[in-house]
Every structure is written in C-alpha cells, then in structure tokens.
Amino acid sequence: MVFLLLCMITSAHKADQKVMKIAQMNLEMKRLKALYIDSGTILTRMKMESSVREKVKEAGLHPSKTPPTKIKVIPKRK
C-alpha cells in the first residue's frame, strides 16, 4: 500500500516536472522563433537589390546593363 502511494507521489511529481519543462521549452521555442524571424528580416532587407546597390555604390559598382550570359561548352560531334 505504502509502495503504491510512493509510486503515485513520484509519478505526480514527474508529471509536474514535465509541465515545467514544457513551459520552459515553449519559452525557448518562442525565443528561437523570434530569433529566426528577426534574423530572416535583417537578411531579407540586406539582400534586397536596393540596399546592395547602396552599399557597393562607393566602390564604384553599378548594376549591369546587359544580362549575364550562360556559356555551355559542349563537345563538337564528329
């Protein structure tokens, strides 16, 4: 009887601990999500053409006036 009681108490405590852990992990998840979105935002803004243009302007770089050409070299068939 006492053993069963002990089991019950332990299990109840374990459950409580788990709940605390879940709460903590939820908080951590929120934090990581915030980090992900925030850094994603910074990255998106940084890689936008207008901001890249602004940054490389001083170095004298401008967007190309002609499209890039992909050159594919294929062996000539005899």
Add this chain to the structure above:
Amino acid sequence: MKTVQKGILNRLYLVVGLMTLFLIVIFVKITHIQYTEGDKYRALSENRTVRNDTIFFNRGNVVSEGGNLLATSMSKYDIRMDVVTVKTSVFEKNIHALSEAMSAMFGKPVSEYKAYFRKARRNKNRYLLIARNLGYMDYLKVKNFPIFRLGVYKGGFITEQKTVRAHPIGKIAERTIGRGNVGLEGAYDAYLEGSLGWRMKQKIANNQWKPINDNNEVEPKDGSDVITHLDVNIQDIAHHALLEQLQLFEADHGCVVVMETNTGAIKAISNLGRTSQGKYYERLNYAVGESHEPGSTFKLASLLVALEDKVIDTGTVVDTKKGKMFVYRKKVEDSHKGGYGEISAARAIEVSSNVGIVKLIQEHYKKQPQKFVDAIENLGLASKLGLKIKGEGSPYIPSPKNKKRWSGISLEWMAWGYGVSLTPLQILTFYNAIANDGKMVKPQFVKALRTEGKIEKVFEPIVLKEKIASLTTVKKLQHILENVVKRGTAENIYTPNFSMAGKTGTAKKVVDGVYSNQDYVASFAGFFPVENPKYSCLVVIHKPNKRKGYYGATVAAPVFQKIAQKIYVSAPVSEEIANEHPNISELKVADKKYYSLLNSEKKTVPNVKGMAGMDAVSVLENLGLKVVFQGIGKVRYQSLRKGQKIKKGNTIVLKLSS
C-alpha cells in the same frame, strides 16, 4: 466542606455544558457548510485549482512567391527600467557608458540620455521607458548594455514581450499586404485566422498549470499561409524606381503595378504618397482604389473600338490641321504646338494627337454614340474587377442613356480619356489583355494557400474575357504601342537592348470643378518584351511639379523602363558553344585531385604543385592558411613544404605561372 465540593461540581457542570454547546455549534456549522452551502464552496475551490485553458492558434503568414515573409506574427519587446533598484555606486559608475550605448543605438546625444536617467532617478521612477517594439536582435543588444546586463534585480531591466503582426520587408508594398482589415491581410483573414482550442488544467507549484487529460478537449487550428505572387526583387525595384521619380518631380502621389501577362499575377505593386514634410510612404492603395480620368492611355481603347468596328484602319488619314479643334466651343489641343497635319490613325496614337483621335471618333460615332459606349463597356471597362482587397474604386463610363450626365462633348471627350474614370488596375488589365493577344485575365494577388506546410488550394488564372477583340486588331495595336516607344511620345525610353511597348498619358486634373493647367496626372501603360510579352506594367504619378515636368513620357515612363531593364538583366541569356577540342579528361583529373584534397581529413600542408591557382587557394584557405600568391596560372612553388603541420593563420606563398 460539602459546600466547597458542591461549588466545584457546579462549576464542572457549567464547563461541560459550555463545551457541549460549543461542540453542537461546531457541528451545526459544519453541517451547514457541507450541505447547505456545500455546492458553492466546492465550485469555488475547483475554480482556484482547475481551469479551462485557452490554447491560442498561430495566425498564418503572408509570403512572397520566393518564400520571403511579407507579414508574420513576431515577438517584439518593450524595454523599461526600474531606476530605483540600481545601487547608487553602480548607477554613477555606469551611467556614462549606458548613455553612450543608448546613443549609439537610438541616435539621440549622450547628454540627453544622461539627463533622462538622472531625472528618472530623482523622481524614483520604477518603470522608465527605454525602447518600444524592438526586434529580438536589438533586444539582445540592449540587454547587454552596462547596468542592464546585471539583470532584473540589480540592473532594473524590465522586459515586456508581445506578439505583433510585422512586415519583415518593411514599408515596401505595405498597403497591399495590409493590416487589420486592410489589404491582403483583411481580404484573406478567414484563411489566415485559425481557431482556438482549449483543455482542462490543474494548478501545480510555481504558478504552472498541468493538463488533466491526455488530449486537448478542442485542438487549436493554426491559420493558413497566404502565398502571394509578389516577387520581392521586382517589388524592391518598382518601389525604389517610383520613389526616385516622385522625389525628383516632387509629385503628390503615385503607384506602379507589374503584372504577369499570361496569368494576371501581380508581381509588384507600390503606392506612395507624400507627407507634409515631403517624405513618401505607402499611404493608400491608389492602384486598387483611386478611380481617375486616364487621359491619353484611354485612346488605345477608342482606337480598338474603331478598328474592331472596321470604320477605320490604322492607315486611315486624319487631318489634325494645326493641332487645334473646337467641340461646342470647347478646345481640344495637341501638346505639340502647330499640330501634325495629315497623319495616319496609327501615327495619331504614336504621337498621342488629341485632335487626331477625337476627329476619328467624332466622324464615325457622332450619330451613334451609344454604339461606341457599348463597345467600350463590352471591353469590361465599365465594371469593377471584383478584387478581394477592400476598397476597389468604381469605374465610370458615361452613357447617352443617362441624359443628365451626357452632353454634346461627352463622346469626343471620352475618345481622349476625359469624362471617364478608371482605376490604375483596370487600365492595366486592359493593356495586359492587349499584350496577351486579346485575352483579358483578372489581376491576382494570391497564388495559393498553405496549411501546415502543405499546399491546400491553388488559385488558377481567371479569364475575364476570352477575346476583347480580333487577333488582327490586337496585333495592330501591339505594333502601334511598340512604335510609341521606338519613334513616338515615349522615344526617350527607347533602348536597342530590349524591346518595350506602351502608351504615355498626360491628363489634366480637375481642381474646383475645372481642368487645371497646373495639376496633371502622368502615366505610362505598357508591356515587355514586345515579341513575347511577359509582363505588363502601369505607372501613374499624380501632381508632379509642373516646372520640373509633367508629361507621361518624362515623369512616368522612366519608372517603367527601369523595371523592364531590371527584369531584362535578371534573366541570363543561354549560349551554347561547341568546342572542337574539349579536353574533358584532363579537367576531370584536376577536379578529382582538387576534391580529394578539399575533403581530406589530414591537417598537414598538401602538395599543390601543378594545381590550378584558384583551386590551390581554395584548398589552402579551407585548411586555415593565409595565401599570398604571385602571378597567374598553375602552382610552380609553395613556401610551406608538403606534410608540414598547419597552424591556423600561417601564411603560405605560392608562385604561379602558366
């Protein structure tokens, strides 16, 4: 003796009697609490330890076609400070450093922050505002400031986290993405919004709540993501091209929309309005909501009707005389002083001759204006597009049936785009139909809905009108629009590199009931490339500073050109070259050596002699060495011998020669 005994006994009886009475009272009270008021107290106790916990859903995101987040729920932080809790010694020692850090981050001068903190300390402020709405990265930075880094109790650092709706790409396309019931957020609210769930929870230690059952009573459902057609790159270019032009011409407001010809997908939409300080921001969704007189861009519709009715051909000659004519004493005038004389109908559009198009329409429809109006309405220009975004402007096409609003000049004025009213998106839809060989498709903002990472619904293109005119007519119009850029009013944007077609528009604005000679609407509608149109685009700029320019060609067309140019240079041109002696096998050997060295686990200097210079540099730098090289070609000499141990940051000198 007996009297004493009796006295004691009497007192004993009294005590027993009192105690019995006390017990009875307790018993009565217990029974009362248990049975009479029992239900009330049991409910109260349950309320304190058990609750129905709401589980919130995550609102869906609005994303661009390429997967960039356009609107999302994210954590923002308000930072406050309990100035009183900080020890005087700590405060005095660090106040300068803290003010410096604040100044570097938020811009105000150091002295101002110092005074701010000192005043708060004097006033014993325990809730001093430091910053609002910080992103997570900024929050981390502030948390590490002097004093703040000591934490809640010693540093008085107070954080308040809240979840807000944010636009990660900033102000760009803000109106269209929307907020609340505005824009796409409002239009697709039913999809973005999820549903709440709930579960029973019991209170445990640390103010935490433990679920009672294994499963939620009701599961929360997250909202769907709305995937738009917007392309962040095109949007960025469109936004900045428009902004630059608005600033240059000190215009009141303007909009630009880029649409994919075949599908009607909106790739970019920008609406900028001017503040009293002369700055521009996404003020209203002009492209969707602002119905205005289009002016010359409407001439194309007039010409289409006349061509389709076969009353004229593109070669039909019209005498514009000296560029002036009167209809009921109202003047129609060409912008080119002196007029164009006798020109073809096609040329009249190319040079945007007002007299030309008015004469053509007057001649053939004066006796039957209803026919002309019906044909215009038949193009779909008289009805709304039926966009999901709230606030779509209503078009207006006058009709002889409405005698109150129809006058002797209505037909002629309509021919050159006055007296009618259309929203920018409606005009663009019409021009897109011309580019799309006559097929009119509905502008679409949203591509698909995604729930839990899976595409749930795809929005297919919607055809509004299978054919707005015969293919012959449409081809003729396409050709005319091409010539507008090649040798007409928009020749200033012509470039031999890529082809564009379009029509300029310069309309007078109505101010206090009369057409103003000061306020204009400059516009340009067109498509590119001409041979196989991929995108159509409309630019409308309201009230440019007349002294700086007001013609559609000078104010609006350059925005169109910039966007076309950007899209043109983004698509690589593929070229295949057949090589007579490709030495593929030799390349393969070099590649093999390069990859084996790159992936090798050994941390000793490899032998790179004979390797191509660029390969050797990448191999050595990946090992943590600094590489200095001279010459070009293959490696002939390396300063560190093969097999030597690598210390990070060591320098190796390579000599190359071909």
